[in-house]
Amino acid sequence: MALGKDYVGQDCSLSRALELLGERWTLLVVQNALYGVRRFNDFQVRLDIPKAVLSDRLARLTEGGVLEKRQYQPSPPRYEYLLTDAGIELWPVIYTLSVWGRRHIGGEPPRLFRHADCGSALLPSSDCPECGPVAPADVEMYPGPGPKRDDPVSRAMNRPRRLLEPVVPAAP
Amino acid sequence: MALGKDYVGQDCSLSRALELLGERWTLLVVQNALYGVRRFNDFQVRLDIPKAVLSDRLARLTEGGVLEKRQYQPSPPRYEYLLTDAGIELWPVIYTLSVWGRRHIGGEPPRLFRHADCGSALLPSSDCPECGPVAPADVEMYPGPGPKRDDPVSRAMNRPRRLLEPVVPAAP
DNA sequence: AGTGTTGGTTCAATGAATGAACCGGGGTAG
DNA sequence: CTACCCCGGTTCATTCATTGAACCAACACT
Numbered sequence: 347m348a349l350g351k352d353y354v355g356q357d358c359s360l361s362r363a364l365e366l367l368g369e370r371w372t373l374l375v376v377q378n379a380l381y382g383v384r385r386f387n388d389f390q391v392r393l394d395i396p397k398a399v400l401s402d403r404l405a406r407l408t409e410g411g412v413l414e415k416r417q418y419q420p421s422p423p424r425y426e427y428l429l430t431d432a433g434i435e436l437w438p439v440i441y442t443l444s445v446w447g448r449r450h451i452g453g454e455p456p457r458l459f460r461h462a463d464c465g466s467a468l469l470p471s472s473d474c475p476e477c478g479p480v481a482p483a484d485v486e487m488y489p490g491p492g493p494k495r496d497d498p499v500s501r502a503m504n505r506p507r508r509l510l511e512p513v514v515p516a517a518p
Numbered sequence: 519m520a521l522g523k524d525y526v527g528q529d530c531s532l533s534r535a536l537e538l539l540g541e542r543w544t545l546l547v548v549q550n551a552l553y554g555v556r557r558f559n560d561f562q563v564r565l566d567i568p569k570a571v572l573s574d575r576l577a578r579l580t581e582g583g584v585l586e587k588r589q590y591q592p593s594p595p596r597y598e599y600l601l602t603d604a605g606i607e608l609w610p611v612i613y614t615l616s617v618w619g620r621r622h623i624g625g626e627p628p629r630l631f632r633h634a635d636c637g638s639a640l641l642p643s644s645d646c647p648e649c650g651p652v653a654p655a656d657v658e659m660y661p662g663p664g665p666k667r668d669d670p671v672s673r674a675m676n677r678p679r680r681l682l683e684p685v686v687p688a689a690p
Numbered sequence: 691a692g693t694g695t696t697g698g699t700t701c702a703a704t705g706a707a708t709g710a711a712c713c714g715g716g717g718t719a720g
Numbered sequence: 721c722t723a724c725c726c727c728g729g730t731t732c733a734t735t736c737a738t739t740g741a742a743c744c745a746a747c748a749c750t
Binding site: 472 | 528531532540545546583608610611612615616617618619620622623627628642645664666667
């Protein structure tokens with residue numbers, strides 16, 4: 347990661363995870379990938395992130411095994427970034443941290459999450475109170491009371507949908 | 519946090535949490551606080567972090583309600599930084615991310631965690647497989663197979679102990 | 691031939707991280 | 721009484737990362 351290169355001399359797994367995930371914007375990129383964002387431009391529009399940084403983060407996440415870059419059409423050549431299994435396993439981390447932020451920093455949530463099978467709201471741990479652990483693909487996301495961004499990607503994300511379901515922004 | 523100041527324009531609770539916790543070193547400071555580190559010098563010795571950065575991070579975490587600065591003796595004036603309830607609630611986040619790092623990046627864990635009451639190793643969610651959710655104060659930490667740092671603070675941390683139990687480094 | 695979209699790269703300016711040096715209040719050993 | 725050490729910092733020059741604007745190339749569309 348950063349300056350002294352990395353967390354040299356740290357002995358724990360957390361420092362190793364943070365070398366890959368702890369840079370500015372990185373966790374937000376993974377979050378949006380879980381929300382179904384896959385394409386360079388869509389990340390850029392939704393995050394308002396400098397393209398150079400986005401490019402760097404996508405490359406590092408790909409190299410680190412969290413994303414996989416795939417060409418989804420040959421001509422014109424177009425690419426998408428898909429979460430690997432390792433990337434999908436970051437869902438509990440991201441959800442738990444997000445719930446912590448809401449509880450202790452405040453603000454209304456723009457999106458809520460429930461278990462698609464039974465409709466129960468998820469616990470802070472990301473488990474379902476009725477059914478226990480829930481795979482991200484079985485989590486349904488729907489609009490909450492909080493403010494939402496107004497760009498084509500965010501708008502496409504605001505109808506109820508499952509995690510990992512690809513976002514398809516409308517043309518205008 | 520960083521340059522464009524913060525994650526302006528982001529709508530989610532994750533970005534708000536990351537403005538406080540997402541800077542370099544911050545989450546490692548919280549982790550060590552959970553492990554029982556309380557004093558400026560002990561953080562500095564164990565993390566090998568520039569003092570100016572540590573000073574900044576402790577101040578921001580205090581201001582953000584994650585730590586509380588307390589004078590624990592009048593003369594010579596000495597201070598300690600204690601986790602607030604909000605800070606203690608970061609345990610699942612830190613543990614889950616740490617387990618992710620071990621699984622997907624690799625390395626042996628220097629420390630392992632079990633439920634003090636029943637002895638079961640914790641699940642990745644930080645719950646006990648037998649008893650369900652476990653408060654950090656009921657988690658016992660003991661040495662694992664991985665490499666350990668060799669400084670007085672880390673050495674004091676290597677005997678089995680509960681989370682949040684104050685670290686008392688030996689004199690030499 | 692010109693315009694638009696996608697997926698980038700390059701670059702100067704700005705802002706943070708680093709590490710070494712310094713500092714001040716208070717013990718404590720000689 | 722003096723010197724030295726500890727703790728908890730601050731200051732500062734250098735190095736590195738982030739930003740935002742500009743540029744670019746491949747291709748499609750009109």
